[in-house]
Structure formats: structure tokens, C-alpha cells
Amino acid sequence: MRSSTGMLSILRYTKSLIFGTLITVLLTQTRADEQFTRSANRSGLTVSTHDLTIIVKHTKTFDVLLSEPLEQDVFVRLIKQHETLVELEPNYFTISATSPQNKTISVLGVQPGHLEVTATSVPDESWIVHDLFVRITVANSEPIIYTSIMFGWIYFVAWSISFYPQIIINFKRKSVVGLNFDFISLNIVGFTLYSIFNCGLYWIPAIQDEYASRHPRGLNPVLLNDVVFGLHAMFATGITIVQCFLYERADQRVSRIASCILVAIAIIVVVTLILAAVGVIYWLDFLYYCSYIKLAMIIKYVPQALMNYRRKSTIGWSIGNILLDFTGGMLSMLQMILNAYNYDDWVSIFGSVTKFGIGLFSVLFDVLFILQHYVFYRFVRKALKYIT
16 A cells, blocks of 8 residues: 555645646746847848758858848958868858849868857847857768767657556556666656656757757757657656556565655756846756756666565566667767767767766666676576476
8 A cells, every 4th residue: 555655645746746837837937038038139240051961172152241231341250169170161251231242152171060140240249140150060060960860760760659567567467566666766756857857958949948058059959859759758657657656566665765765856857946036056957956867767777676586586577678778878878989980989989978878877887787688687587487
């Protein structure tokens, strides 16, 4: 009975957390609206595209366009963030106020990497070149770009369907014995916070304004597939929790350690939510705190690994889930390595190891689970199958 009550409390807490947070963010935008409104500055010149991908030794172009009439002739000089990555032709030009014409800029890729091209003007008025910037990516190989995209879609699908082998095995056995409740509890909280982060940045204009203010030329890091994956993962994990109520579970329950962790997370989320609501911190910072907690949820694998070790068995724990998670994790890391080579951006891996390190940590746990299933405890599984 205590097990059912604990799991039910977690499910209710998770549902109320995400919906309550999003409703609160939508209704309480006082400081965000005051401090971060999208710039309404005039912009005399703009460009045909703000993003350009070029292959080394290949050329592409973009146009400088007049978006507002000029009061006098304007001299424009283009500025490269990194001098050696591309060659621009021309580097400078004049836009006539009386007979303005679009200016075509040729960009030659020289070395792989990322850079921004911005501009200065004479007269030196920021509104003239406020919107004149291009983010340029120079790649070694076009086939690697498409390979990276393919890897991205494969690991998206692998991770998305990885939840269902466990659901299916629970349904067939009419039992969740062998599935660790700490793992499920930490999983649902992690994906809930991940969804709060994604939904906030993808759907709430005030938070998007905060992000744009901090990163004026940056792209929103959250895409639709991120939102869909997070919400789907939360839904699939919710189904597994419902199965924990319906099927045989023996004496399994959420441990005291996991309960303490969940309470600590709840306190952090509620406190930062209140601080954001009253304007002490920004809503964007609240979302960042949610994302940090999600990253810490990598510890969710530990209880399941210990449970398998103590039982000397993986019966009840789906290896299909692990194989799909392993596939997704490996392809994710391979994609990062391919991109690092293609754009000469090894700093993204070795300079900031968080994403790669968490991916590697997850894959190592997958390897441990695979060894537990196919090597360490295979005889127990075979013996049970023989007896059955």
C-alpha cells in the first residue's frame, strides 16, 4: 500500500509540476516583459540570410539589402570574427542614398570552423547595421553533413522507441518485478523538467525575449523535435508508472534515498519557481535550473544496476530498452565527433565535456546492463526459461 501511495504521489507531483509551472510562467511575466522586450530598433541594412554553410574551397553568396530608406550615402565595412576561415569579396562598399542597390557578397570557404560576419558603417550609427550579420559555418565535407543529419534522425527514433520494450514486457508478464521504482521515479522527474525547459523556450514569448537579449545573434536552442521527444518520453514513462499500479510488484517501492532526492528536487524547483514569479530571478534562469537537474538525473541508472546485482538477475528489466538506448547514445557521440572534425570544433567536445561526458556515462551504463544480461546473469535467465 505504501508503494502505491508513493508512486501515485510522484505521478501527481510530476503532472502538477509541469502544468503548474507553464501556467505560472504564462500568467506571471511582469519582470520579463519589463526587462526583455525584443528590440524595436530601426535597421537600415539587412541580409538575405543570417545563416550560411559553405564547404572548404567552395563559394556561396549573400545579399546586403536596404530595409529602410537612408538619409545619406553609407560606407559599410564587413568584419570577420575569425580572419582565416573565409574570404569576402568585397570587404567594403558604399550604399547610395539616392539610388540604392543590393550588394552581393561572395564568400569563399578557406578553413573549417564557425564565425560571424558583422559590419561597421560611416556614419557610425548602430541602427544602420543593426541587422547586418551572418553566421557562417565552414565544413570540410558535404557528405559528412548529411551523414550527421542521418545519425541524428536514427538516434532520435532509437531513443523515442526505447521506452516501449519495457512497457511490452510488463504487459506480457503482468508484473513489474525486476523494474526498479527509483529508476522510474527519477526518470519521470527528469523528463518532466526537460519538457518544462523545452516548452518554455519554444512556446513562451517572454522567455524567448530573455534568451534573445542575452544572445542577440543566437538561435533558439530548442527545436520542435526536442519538445516532441521530451513530452513523448514523459508520456511513455507515465504509462510505465501506471503499470506499476496495475501489475504485480511484490514488495518493491521507492527507496528512502530516492525519496529524499525527489524531495530535494521538489524544494529546489518550488523555490526557484517562486523566485522567478516574484521577479528575483529571470524565467530563463529558472529553466536553466530545471535543465541542470535533468542532467543530474544520469544517476537514475545506479539503482537499477544495483538491483540487478543484488538479485543476480535481469529478469523483468528489458534489454531491448538498453540496446536502443545504447544505439542512440553511440550515434549521438559519433555525430558529435563527426561535427567536431567537419567544423574543426573539437572545443565543443574537449573544451566543454558536459554533453559528451553525460553521453559517454550513459553508454557505459548501457554496456554494464548488457554485460549483466548476456554475461554475468545469463545462466539464471536460461535456468528460469528451462524451468518454465
